[in-house]
Amino acid sequence: MEYFLKLFLSGTAKGSIYALIALGYTMVYGIIQLINFAHGEIYMIGGFTALILGGFFFSNSMPVWLVLLFSVLLSIIYASAFGYTIEKIAYRPLRGKPRLSALISAIGVSIVLQNFVLLAQTEKFMPFPSYLPEFSWLQPYKEYINSTQLIILGVTAIIMVFLTLLIKFTRIGKAMRATAQDMHMAQLVGVDVNQVISVTFIIGSSLAAIGGVLICSYMGQINYYIGFVAGIKAFVAAVLGGIGSIPGAVLGSFILGWTESLGTGYISSDYEDAFAFVILIVILLIKPDGILGRTQRQKV
Amino acid sequence: MKRTYMLLAVFALAGLMVFSGAQNAFAAPTIKIGVAGAHTGDLASYGLPSVNAAKLVVKNINDKGGINGQKVELVIEDDQCKPELATNAAAKLVSAKVVAVIGHICSGATKAALGIYKDSKIVTISPSATNPPLTQSGEYPNFFRTIAPDDAQAKLAATFLAKTLKLKKIAVLHDKGDYGKGFAELVKQYAEEYGVQVPLFEGINPGAPDYSAVVNKISNAKVDGVVWGGYHPEASKLVQQMKDKGMNIPFISDDGVKDNTFIEVAGKYAEGVYATGPTDTSTNALAIKAIEEHKKTFGTEPGAFFLNAYAATQALLNAIEKAGSTDYNKIVAALKSNYVDTPLGHISFDQKGDIIGFGFSVYQVKNGVFVELK
Structure with missing residues (x-):
C-alpha cells in the first residue's frame, strides 16, 4: 500500500509536469484548432531564458526569491514575445488555408527554434540551478514527494483555475470563446479576431515559460532538445483528456502520469511509452474526442 | 591505382630484403618482426600510428645494439582491415620468416590472420583488436593484446x-x-x-x-x-x-x-x-616521452592506438630478450611471466593473452x- 502511494504520488508529480505544458497546447488548440508543435520549444526557451537571467542575477548576489521572481517574469515576457511573433510569421498567413499547412509550419518552427538554441547557446547539457524554496516541513515525507514536485502541482492547479475563470468570466475570455465557435461570425459582431488569437498565444507561451522554469528546476538540467520529448508527452496528454478542454488537459496529464508510474512500478519501465500509447488508443476508441472533449458536430 | 601501390610495396619490400641481406651478410641474422594492419584505405588512420610506434621502439633498441646481439628488422604488411587481405598479409609474413607480429588492427582481420600465425607458431600482439573471444575462446594461444577487451x-x-x-x-x-x-x-x-x-x-x-x-x-x-x-x-x-x-x-x-x-x-x-x-595515461612519463619522440621523428601528434602499439612492441622485444632466443614457446612464457614498463604502465599478460596493468x-x-x- 505504501509502495502504491509512492507510485501514485510520483505519477501525480509527473502528471502535473505534463499538465503544465499540456495546458498551453490545449488552449491554442481550443481557440484556433491548431496543434502548436512549437509549444515544447517555447517551454525550452523559457527555461533557457531563466537560466541565463538567473546566472546574471545570482552573480549580482540578489536574494533567491527576487531572482525567481525576476527570472520568471522576464522569461514569461521573452517567451510571450516568441509566441506572438511565431503566430504572426508562421501561422497567421496560413489562416484559412488547409489545416495541414499550418501544422507543417508548426513543425518547421519547432525545428528552427531547436536549432536556433543549439547554435546560439550550446549543444551541451547545462546545469539548472534550483530557484525554488525547500520546505523543511516536507523533509519527513521526502520519500513520497519533494518541495519542487509540490510547487509544480500547486502551480498547475492555480493555472487551471485561472484559465477556467479567464475563459468563462472575462471579456477577453468571451471573445476567445466566440472566436473558437465561429471566427467569421465573431468578426461580424465586432470581435478583433487577430488580437484575440495574439492574446491566446501570449498566454499559452507564458504558461510554457512558467513550466520551463519549474520543470528545469526539478530536473536540474537543460538542453536544446528537452522541449521535444516533453512536448510529445504533453500532446498525448492533451489529446487523451480531450484537446481544447482545459480541465481535460489536466485530467489527461494525470492519467498519463499515473499510467506510466504504476506501469513502471508494477510491470517494467521498459514499456513506459507503450503503456502511455495503449491507454491513448483505448480511450480514443471509446471516446474519440478524448475524455472531456466536446463532440465536434460537422459544420454545414 | 591500388595495383600500382601494391606493386610499389612489393618492390620496396624486395628492395628492403636485398638491401638488408647485403648489409648483414657478415653480422648475426636479424630478428624479423611483422607489423600488420590497415595502412591504406578508409581505416588507415587506425593502423598507421602502430607502424610509427613499432619503428620508434625498434630504432631505440637497435641504437642500443639490438637484442642479444641481433638487430631487429620490421616487415610491414597492409591488410586494410579486410579479412581476405589479412590472410594474404599473414601468408607473406610467414614466408618472410618473422618471429612475431604486431597486429592486426581490426578484430575481424585479426581473427582471419590468427589461424595462419597459430599454425606457423608466430606470436601475435594486437594493439587494438577488442573483440572478447579472440583471447577468451582459448583458441589462439599465440595471441596477446595491449588493449582491454570490449567486456x-x-x-x-x-x-x-x-x-x-x-x-x-x-x-x-x-x-x-x-x-x-x-x-x-x-x-x-x-x-x-x-x-x-x-x-x-x-x-x-x-x-x-x-x-x-x-x-x-x-x-x-x-x-x-x-x-x-x-x-x-x-x-x-x-x-x-x-x-x-x-x-x-x-x-x-x-x-x-x-x-x-x-x-x-x-x-x-x-x-x-x-x-x-x-586508465589515464596522460601523466605516465613514458607515454609523454613516446609522444615527444613521435613528434620529433614524424612531426605530428601520434594517432589512435599509438601507445598501445608502442607498449606491444616493447613487451614483445623484452620477452625475446628475456627468453634469450626467438623460440615460440619461450617467448610466450616470457610474455606471461615478465612485467614491462611501457607508456600504458607496468604491464604483463594473463594466461589468455589479455593485458594486465592497463x-x-x-x-x-x-x-x-x-x-x-x-
Missing part, C-alpha cells in the same frame, strides 16, 4: 561492486541503447557469477523529465547499489532523484558518465558516484573531480 569495463564494474564494495543485491538500469544496454547486461551477468542478486533490471526512457517512479521501484527492491548503463544526462537525474528521496546507496556507472559534464550538471549530487573509464579503472567523484581509485 572489460563491465567485468571491472562487476568485480568492483562485488569484491570492493561487497554489495549483495543490486538494481541494474540502462537507457535501452546499444552501449548502455550492452554494459548493463554484462554487468548483470558477471555480478550474478559473483553471487550478487539482481532483482531489478530495467530500461528507462532517455530524456524523460522525471524518473521518480523507477526510483521508487529501486527503493522498494531494497537493493544496496545501483548500476547505470548509459550516458550522463539520465545519470544526473537519477542520482538527484535518488538522493532527494534519501537513498544513499552506491551508484556505479560507465565511461558514458565519466565525463566532467556529469559533475557540472549533477553538482553536489555527483559526489560519491563511481564510474569506470579507460585497461579500465574505477573512478569516484570526490570534491567535484573524478579520482582514480587504486
Whole structure:
C-alpha cells in the first residue's frame, strides 16, 4: 500500500509536469484548432531564458526569491514575445488555408527554434540551478514527494483555475470563446479576431515559460532538445483528456502520469511509452474526442 | 591505382630484403618482426600510428645494439582491415620468416590472420583488436593484446561492486541503447557469477523529465547499489532523484558518465558516484616521452592506438630478450611471466593473452573531480 502511494504520488508529480505544458497546447488548440508543435520549444526557451537571467542575477548576489521572481517574469515576457511573433510569421498567413499547412509550419518552427538554441547557446547539457524554496516541513515525507514536485502541482492547479475563470468570466475570455465557435461570425459582431488569437498565444507561451522554469528546476538540467520529448508527452496528454478542454488537459496529464508510474512500478519501465500509447488508443476508441472533449458536430 | 601501390610495396619490400641481406651478410641474422594492419584505405588512420610506434621502439633498441646481439628488422604488411587481405598479409609474413607480429588492427582481420600465425607458431600482439573471444575462446594461444577487451569495463564494474564494495543485491538500469544496454547486461551477468542478486533490471526512457517512479521501484527492491548503463544526462537525474528521496546507496556507472559534464550538471549530487573509464595515461612519463619522440621523428601528434602499439612492441622485444632466443614457446612464457614498463604502465599478460596493468579503472567523484581509485 505504501509502495502504491509512492507510485501514485510520483505519477501525480509527473502528471502535473505534463499538465503544465499540456495546458498551453490545449488552449491554442481550443481557440484556433491548431496543434502548436512549437509549444515544447517555447517551454525550452523559457527555461533557457531563466537560466541565463538567473546566472546574471545570482552573480549580482540578489536574494533567491527576487531572482525567481525576476527570472520568471522576464522569461514569461521573452517567451510571450516568441509566441506572438511565431503566430504572426508562421501561422497567421496560413489562416484559412488547409489545416495541414499550418501544422507543417508548426513543425518547421519547432525545428528552427531547436536549432536556433543549439547554435546560439550550446549543444551541451547545462546545469539548472534550483530557484525554488525547500520546505523543511516536507523533509519527513521526502520519500513520497519533494518541495519542487509540490510547487509544480500547486502551480498547475492555480493555472487551471485561472484559465477556467479567464475563459468563462472575462471579456477577453468571451471573445476567445466566440472566436473558437465561429471566427467569421465573431468578426461580424465586432470581435478583433487577430488580437484575440495574439492574446491566446501570449498566454499559452507564458504558461510554457512558467513550466520551463519549474520543470528545469526539478530536473536540474537543460538542453536544446528537452522541449521535444516533453512536448510529445504533453500532446498525448492533451489529446487523451480531450484537446481544447482545459480541465481535460489536466485530467489527461494525470492519467498519463499515473499510467506510466504504476506501469513502471508494477510491470517494467521498459514499456513506459507503450503503456502511455495503449491507454491513448483505448480511450480514443471509446471516446474519440478524448475524455472531456466536446463532440465536434460537422459544420454545414 | 591500388595495383600500382601494391606493386610499389612489393618492390620496396624486395628492395628492403636485398638491401638488408647485403648489409648483414657478415653480422648475426636479424630478428624479423611483422607489423600488420590497415595502412591504406578508409581505416588507415587506425593502423598507421602502430607502424610509427613499432619503428620508434625498434630504432631505440637497435641504437642500443639490438637484442642479444641481433638487430631487429620490421616487415610491414597492409591488410586494410579486410579479412581476405589479412590472410594474404599473414601468408607473406610467414614466408618472410618473422618471429612475431604486431597486429592486426581490426578484430575481424585479426581473427582471419590468427589461424595462419597459430599454425606457423608466430606470436601475435594486437594493439587494438577488442573483440572478447579472440583471447577468451582459448583458441589462439599465440595471441596477446595491449588493449582491454570490449567486456572489460563491465567485468571491472562487476568485480568492483562485488569484491570492493561487497554489495549483495543490486538494481541494474540502462537507457535501452546499444552501449548502455550492452554494459548493463554484462554487468548483470558477471555480478550474478559473483553471487550478487539482481532483482531489478530495467530500461528507462532517455530524456524523460522525471524518473521518480523507477526510483521508487529501486527503493522498494531494497537493493544496496545501483548500476547505470548509459550516458550522463539520465545519470544526473537519477542520482538527484535518488538522493532527494534519501537513498544513499552506491551508484556505479560507465565511461558514458565519466565525463566532467556529469559533475557540472549533477553538482553536489555527483559526489560519491563511481564510474569506470579507460586508465589515464596522460601523466605516465613514458607515454609523454613516446609522444615527444613521435613528434620529433614524424612531426605530428601520434594517432589512435599509438601507445598501445608502442607498449606491444616493447613487451614483445623484452620477452625475446628475456627468453634469450626467438623460440615460440619461450617467448610466450616470457610474455606471461615478465612485467614491462611501457607508456600504458607496468604491464604483463594473463594466461589468455589479455593485458594486465592497463585497461579500465574505477573512478569516484570526490570534491567535484573524478579520482582514480587504486
